[in-house]
Amino acid sequence: MAKCPNCGTEVSKPERAFKNRFFHVEAYACKKCGHNFKFTG
Numbered sequence: 001m002a003k004c005p006n007c008g009t010e011v012s013k014p015e016r017a018f019k020n021r022f023f024h025v026e027a028y029a030c031k032k033c034g035h036n037f038k039f040t041g
């Protein structure tokens, strides 16, 4: 779960998630405002 940095809506499911050797990356798309953002961790 991540928060859209644009409008603050919580997006529960990532569109895509993948891992490289250093990061776990989740790509989210906000359904409310259409903003795309990534989360790494």
Ligand SMILES: [Zn+2]
Residues within 6 Å of the ligand: 004, 005, 006, 007, 008, 009, 030, 031, 032, 033, 034, 035
């Ligand atoms: Zn948004």
